Amino acid sequence: MSFFDDLPEPPAQPREPQPAQPGWFGPPSDELPGIARVGGFVHKSPQMVVVLKLVEVYSTGCLLDLVWSVQRGSESDQQWREVVEESYNHPRSSLDTRTGLEVGVAYADGRSAVAAIHRPSAFNDAHVTGPVLTTLGGGGGSNNSEFVQFSGRYWLWPLPMEDTTLVVRWQALGIPESTLSLSWEQLAEALAGVRKYWDE
Numbered sequence: 001m002s003f004f005d006d007l008p009e010p011p012a013q014p015r016e017p018q019p020a021q022p023g024w025f026g027p028p029s030d031e032l033p034g035i036a037r038v039g040g041f042v043h044k045s046p047q048m049v050v051v052l053k054l055v056e057v058y059s060t061g062c063l064l065d066l067v068w069s070v071q072r073g074s075e076s077d078q079q080w081r082e083v084v085e086e087s088y089n090h091p092r093s094s095l096d097t098r099t100g101l102e103v104g105v106a107y108a109d110g111r112s113a114v115a116a117i118h119r120p121s122a123f124n125d126a127h128v129t130g131p132v133l134t135t136l137g138g139g140g141g142s143n144n145s146e147f148v149q150f151s152g153r154y155w156l157w158p159l160p161m162e163d164t165t166l167v168v169r170w171q172a173l174g175i176p177e178s179t180l181s182l183s184w185e186q187l188a189e190a191l192a193g194v195r196k197y198w199d200e
Contacts, residue, residue, distance in 0.1 A: 023060040024132040024157040033058050034193030038186045042168050043178035047071050050101070050168050052180055053151070057190035061157035063136070064166070068101060069149040070173065080145070086172050087148045088141075100172075103154055105133055105182075106165040115154050132157045159191065160184060 027033070033056035043050040047070060054065035070087055072080055086100075103115040113133040134155045141150030164182045169175060 022128065024128055024130065024134065024155075026134070026136060026155050027056070027058050027063055028060060030197040031058050032195045032197065033063070034190030036062070036182075036186050036190035038182050040180055042066075042166060042180040043175050045175075047073050048173060048175055050170075050175065050178065052166060055182070055187070055190070057159065057187055057194060059159070059191070059194050061155060061159050062187065064103075064154040064156060065151065066101075066103065066154065066168075067149065067151045068170075069147060071147050072145065083173070084143050084148045087143070087150055100170070101152070101175075102169045102171075103133065103135075104167040105131060105156060105160075106167060107131065107160060108162045108164070113156070130158050131160070160187065 036055040036057050038055050039052045041049060042052055049069050051067045051069075052064060053067045056063040056065070068087065070083055072083075075083060104112060106112045111131055113131040115133040115135050136153040136155050141148070143149070160182065161184065163184050166180045166182055167177060169177045
């Protein structure tokens, strides 16, 4: 018999139901998303691109995967270091609307949302009607003496039921307001492929 066999069993812990997260909080944790066949260049210039690389569609919303890349031109070493530093995309907040990459969505019915690092308050969930666009954090990046590239993820809730326009701007990097259309037909196709982890 092992020394450890005589250790007492820990007392059973009560199983408490976990509160459901509101839809605007983020992707459902029990779904395999459908992948929408949308994407492309939101902005493209000789030195800079912003790309919508991937859209994961869930039953409640969609996750937008953005990539931005800058190719070095005639910048001096110091100027290039400043470009690289700016490209880290210090997230914009409700207190500073001019910092980093600005991302928004415009619905055909006139509603709109701008990405922020602050989610709505859980205590005000009853009053949140959307759309809500939330910064979920970066996906990493890389840089060297010739280029810099980073990515970020944005949660859009609720899932648009119409064609929607993605809007970006990055004033410090010289990226003007630029747009890309998201087709509802393609989002709906991906929605049909969403699968639950567990049978209901």
